[in-house]
Amino acid sequence: MAARIKAVDLLSRREHSRRELLAKLLTKGYSQEEAEDAVDWAMKQGFQSDERFSNSLFRRRAPTYGDQFIQAELDQHQVGVTLSGQVDDLEPEEVRARKWLERRYAAKLAAALACEDTDHRENLLQLKAKAIRALGARGFHFHNINLAWTRFLQDHSEDA
Known part of the structure; x- marks a missing residue:
């Protein structure tokens, strides 16, 4: 009891x-x-x-x-459940990855895009590599990471 x-x-x-x-x-x-x-x-x-x-x-x-x-x-936890179709009302992985990028890297990306010197491309590539490694370590699929980064970069390039 x-x-x-x-x-x-x-x-x-x-x-x-x-x-x-x-x-x-x-x-x-x-x-x-x-x-x-x-x-x-x-x-x-x-x-x-x-x-x-x-x-x-x-x-x-x-x-x-x-x-x-x-x-x-x-x-x-050995629950025998797979994620496919698990929770229908939550966002797809690509959207979640983009939102994570927004929370963690928006300010750094804005600074890299605002840079007018020759280091701009190098800073942007370093930032991309860091973000991709971070998302990969968090278990996001590479395809979704790539989509998220592309959309993230597009959104911030339009703002600049």
Whole structure:
């Protein structure tokens, strides 16, 4: 009974995957059987859902991370869910990548475009390389990074 209370307590704070909830209960000192019973009970009551967990994780990570990163995190939780068609009302990866570029690099790009000297092209290439590496490390697909950079550069070139 205490494991069920603890499971509900953990789930009241945020969504947990089945695997994650089981691991947390085990680390709290509950036996394997008691923890599994609590997790099964929570699933039957509708308190725990791997689908809700994956939607929650995607919504939390989407503004900052790409689909590859999010899918890898879902795979770590062993929820058996793929991102394709996961959350319909969120923006595509290319749009999220462009917005991330806007938040992180708008001022630097404006400064590079305002530069009238010969270093302008070199500064722009360095900025592009840095942005591409950063987005790639965040799990964005290269195709979407390229589209995002092109649109980002077009938007700021028109303003200059």
